[in-house]
Amino acid sequence: MAGDGSFFPEIQPIAFAGPESDNVLSYRYYDADExxxxxxxxxxxxxxxxxxxxxxxxxxxxxxxxxxxxxxxxxxxxxxxxxxxxxxxxxxxxxxxxxxxxxxxxxxxxxxxxxxxxxxxxxxxxxxxxxxxxxxxxxxxxxxxxxxxxxxxxxxxxxxxxxxxxxxxxxxxxxxxxxxxxxxxxxxxxxxxxxxxxxxxxxxxxxxxxxxxxxxxxxxxxxxxxxxxxxxxxxxxxxxxxxxxxxxxxxxxxxxxxxxxxxxxxxxxxxxxxxxxxxxxxxxxxxxxxxxxxxxxxxxxxxxxxxxxxxxxxxxxxxxxxxxxxxxxxxxxxxxxxxxxxxxxxxxxxxxxxxxxxxxxxxxxxxxxxxxxxxxxxxGRLPAMLKQRYAGFDEGLGKQIEEGNSSLEALTQHCLDNDTEPPVLSGKQEKFQAVFNHYL
Ligand SMILES: [Mn+2]
Missing domain, CATH: 3.20.20.150 (Divalent-metal-dependent TIM barrel enzymes)
Incomplete structure (x- = not known):
């Protein structure tokens, strides 16, 4: 030891002992070289x-x-x-x-x-x-x-x-x-x-x-x-x-x-x-x-x-x-x-x-x-859910907006030509939270 082992004589080097260990001077999850x-x-x-x-x-x-x-x-x-x-x-x-x-x-x-x-x-x-x-x-x-x-x-x-x-x-x-x-x-x-x-x-x-x-x-x-x-x-x-x-x-x-x-x-x-x-x-x-x-x-x-x-x-x-x-x-x-x-x-x-x-x-x-x-x-379930939430920006009108290829005039014309309210899409926050908890 760097200090000739003289400062912490009661403490052994901390080792990985696995999740069943009840020793607070051991690692249950940290296995450095894994x-x-x-x-x-x-x-x-x-x-x-x-x-x-x-x-x-x-x-x-x-x-x-x-x-x-x-x-x-x-x-x-x-x-x-x-x-x-x-x-x-x-x-x-x-x-x-x-x-x-x-x-x-x-x-x-x-x-x-x-x-x-x-x-x-x-x-x-x-x-x-x-x-x-x-x-x-x-x-x-x-x-x-x-x-x-x-x-x-x-x-x-x-x-x-x-x-x-x-x-x-x-x-x-x-x-x-x-x-x-x-x-x-x-x-x-x-x-x-x-x-x-x-x-x-x-x-x-x-x-x-x-x-x-x-x-x-x-x-x-x-x-x-x-x-x-x-x-x-x-x-x-x-x-x-x-x-x-x-x-x-x-x-x-x-x-x-x-x-x-x-x-x-x-x-x-x-x-x-x-x-x-x-x-x-x-x-x-x-x-x-x-x-x-x-x-x-x-x-x-x-x-x-x-x-x-x-x-x-x-x-x-x-x-x-x-x-x-x-x-x-x-x-x-x-x-x-x-x-x-x-x-x-x-x-x-x-x-x-x-x-x-x-x-x-x-x-x-x-x-x-x-x-x-x-x-x-x-x-991959949670990343797929997140990707799905923004999928509208992966093609068509959304992609044009995201890439800077649209304008207020073009979007106004699009809305006049397709004059319907956008659908109500749930944000699904509770589902995201529930799925996140599956991995804890
Ligand atoms: Mn600081």
Whole structure:
């Protein structure tokens, strides 16, 4: 084991034990090397552990102090503590049996007294990460820069009214792309936590959004200049921490990218809890971007319908997992993205084994979802029902409309020549729902 087996002595590597297993420290549905629909489960799902929740989360909330103390973490911002935490993290990834992880710059490495010292710290910590990657075969899914925690970013990073803050954010982005590239990461994510406003009266939205587009253009240009082949991703979220955030939801971001000539350069990282905060159903943005060829990666989590904030819970619902897996299969699988657990154990779940159980339960739910989606698609009944619903657009008048070969005049003439009401066609929603449930 990467950490000499010294951080989780009670936990054996998590193995596939089959659906009859009652051991919560085993997989019932996730058999990593099993081939289904022509691909190993590990390659369909590309599971990733996030560093920020799982190795920096301590249960702090606006009403209470930290509840979670990890035995390897002395709670200081020392370099020694950061390096010890990296060794614990790699042992966790390895025992869990995931292939990928993700991190923000400040998750792994302490900020120094100067920018140069901050960079030097990040170099030292990522040197150890590179060494442990080589030793374990674990890979970096994507990296990112935290441009929202430090007070300097309180009024935005690339959307800050002060160009010196923009410059500081640019320096942080450049360094974070450099270490992501060094670690062989397959993507770089922008989540604009402070890229929005608290009140419209002191905000010039057009200038701020223009500046944000400039930051993305600089990142794309820099990525190309150093030969970094990972994807640049934007992660939508409508609010929290800001009252309004510019990356509101997937459709908003796609329009923004198109407006600024970035559509072909930037993919989306979709987090279902953020989709829910935007007022959509859990699966909406995943299915939308998958169908449009813009789903780069997924931050696999969910919220609570009864709460209006981002609770970052692990997905355990089989119906939802099936909808996600179906979208992934229908787009042909991920190329450089994956299912990254941007999810945290509850602040009341304070045992070390809870970290494992939470990930195992969600990995298994998504693996069950994959198996369900494969049966649903191979059986073909539901896809055939959907195709039938739109069959009118496959020929004649419908085909002319769809292909742009019709006009208001031509359609008016058609209606006058055939002056009858269109038939009432049932939407059959309940039948679709009933058939979907056959595969769960
Ligand atoms: Mn996220």
């Amino acid at each position: 081939v289904i629909m022509g691909k190993k489960m590990r390659d369909w799902l590309r599971f990733s552990v996030c560093y920020w929740h799982t190795f920096r989360g301590n249960g702090l909330d606006p009403f209470g102090k930290p509840t979670i103390n990890r035995p390897w973490d002395d709670g200081t911002e020392s370099l020694d503590n950061a390096l010890r935490r990296v060794r614990a993290a790699f042992e966790f990834f390895q025992k869990l049996g995931v292939d990928y992880y993700t991190f923000h710059d400040v998750d792994v490495s302490p900020e120094g007294a100067t920018l140069q010292e901050t960079f030097d710290n990040l170099d030292k910590v990522t040197d150890l990460m590179l060494e442990l990657q080589a030793k374990t075969g674990i890979k970096l899914l994507w990296g990112t820069a935290n441009l929202f925690s430090h007070p300097r970013y309180m009024c935005g990073a690339s959307t800050n009214p002060d160009p010196l803050v923009f410059a500081r954010a640019a320096a942080q982005v450049k360094k974070a792309i450099d270490v992501t590239h060094k670690l062989g990461g397959q993507g770089f994510v922008f989540w604009g936590g402070r890229e929005g406003y608290a009140h419209i009266i002191n905000t010039d939205m057009t200038r701020e959004m223009g500046h944000y587009a400039q930051m993305l253009k600089m990142a794309v240009a820099y990525k190309k200049s150093i030969g970094f082949s990972g994807q640049i991703l934007v992660e939508p979220k409508p609010r929290e921490p800001m009252k309004h955030q510019y990356d509101y939801d997937a459709q908003t971001v796609l329009g923004f990218l198109h407006q600024h000539g970035l559509y072909d350069e930037v993919m989306l990282n979709i987090e279902p809890n953020h989709t829910q905060l935007a007022g959509h159903e859990f699966e909406h943005d995943i299915i939308l971007t998958a169908q449009m060829g813009k789903l780069g990666s997924i931050d696999a989590n969910t919220g609570s319908e009864s709460l209006g904030w981002d609770t970052d819970e692990f997905i355990v619902d089989h119906a939802r997992a099936t909808l996600i897996a179906k979208a992934i299969i229908e787009m042909g699988g991920f190329t450089q993205g994956g299912l990254n657990f941007d999810a945290k154990v509850r602040r009341e779940s304070t045992d070390v084994e809870d970290m494992f159980i939470a990930h195992i339960a969600s990995i298994d739910a998504l693996a069950k979802g994959l198996r369900n989606a494969v049966r649903l698609l191979e059986h």
